[in-house]
Amino acid sequence: MSKAGYVLAAGMLASAMAVAQEPAPVSDEEMQAAYQQHVEDILASVSPEHGIIALKGAPVSLDVPEDFDFYDSAESQTILEDLWGNPPDSTILGMLFPAGETAASSVWGAVLTYEATGYVSDEDAASQDYDALLASMQKQTREANPEYKRQGYPTVELVGWAVPPSYDAQSHGVSWAKDLVFDDSETHTLNYDMRLLGRRGVLSVNFVAPIDAVGEVKDVAPDVLDIPHFDPGSTYADYVDGDKKAGYGVAALIAGTTGAVVAKKLGLLGVGLLVLKKGWIIVLALLGGVGGWFKRTFGGGARD
DSSP states (O other): OOHHHHHHHHHHHHHHHHHHHSOOOBOHHHHHHHHHHHHHHHHHTOOOBOEEEEETTTTEEEEEOTTEEEEEHHHHHIIIIIITOOOOOTTOOEEEEETTOOTTTOSOEEEEEEEOOOEEEOTTTTTOOHHHHHHHHHHHHHHHHHHHHHTTOOOEEEEEEEEEEEEETTTTEEEEEEEEEETTOOOEEEEEEEEEEBSSOEEEEEEEEEGGGHHHHHHHHHHHHTSEEEOTTSBGGGOOTTSOEEEEEHHHHHHTTSTHHIIIIIHHHHHHHHHHHHTOHHHHTTSHHHHHHHHHHHSSOBOO
16 A cells, blocks of 8 residues: 555545544533533532531631531532532631521621631721722723633622621621622622731631522621631731731721632632533533543533
8 A cells, every 4th residue: 555545545544533422412402411420429529517616727616506517618519610610729717607508508608718817907997998999890800800710710890789798896807798790691690708916817608699689688687797716816906016917907908809809709609500500510510620521421522
């Protein structure tokens, strides 16, 4: 056989192998069933905790009542990465959900993180103009979006306050909620933030939910903020001269939660929660690790 013949034969064999190896198309119903099984397998690997729990990675203890379910750091990362398709994030210390609801059915989820930033002054909390702060945050977000898009993160529009900021001088807790829209989506995401100030840093309790759940989240937020407590020696009142200071106040703490943090941590998280709640698995399949799971499982897309 001539050299050209070998080339032709090799090409024909490669084409035949490609046809033979091409995965059979799967229907939306098959994908739905397979993904539902995938969800059930993941949820079977996590189990909620209650009672007094030392929060690993922070000088904080939790008192989790039966009304809520707590998942530790490893289980929360399983939920966020394997179930919701978020990128890996080792800063997640845990998650809270309403008792009896799963990460695939709950209307909200709350993510716990801690930053050892130092002591955050609350002197500006009572006098801050939060409407002016909002305008500044919106401008910051618009200006930063091109860079987030270049890095592959969702762009975000900060529509406004869903709940204006408020500060409790007794508990040293600050809370506020933002109305967000990612990319060109018409779906609004509620980003409800709470911060508990401590001697050496700040505990973050971040809710993500659809915007129409703002009333439900607002009602439950005080109860959720009652769950964590800084350990003795680490409370806000334990601050003494000479301790490390963050160098900023409550207003900067609020403003610092827009931009990259929102786009990176909440883009997929928010979409994932909405998708799982409504069962839009085709949309979720396009996101991060979950997309990889679909490719490994099916090797191709759904047929029309």
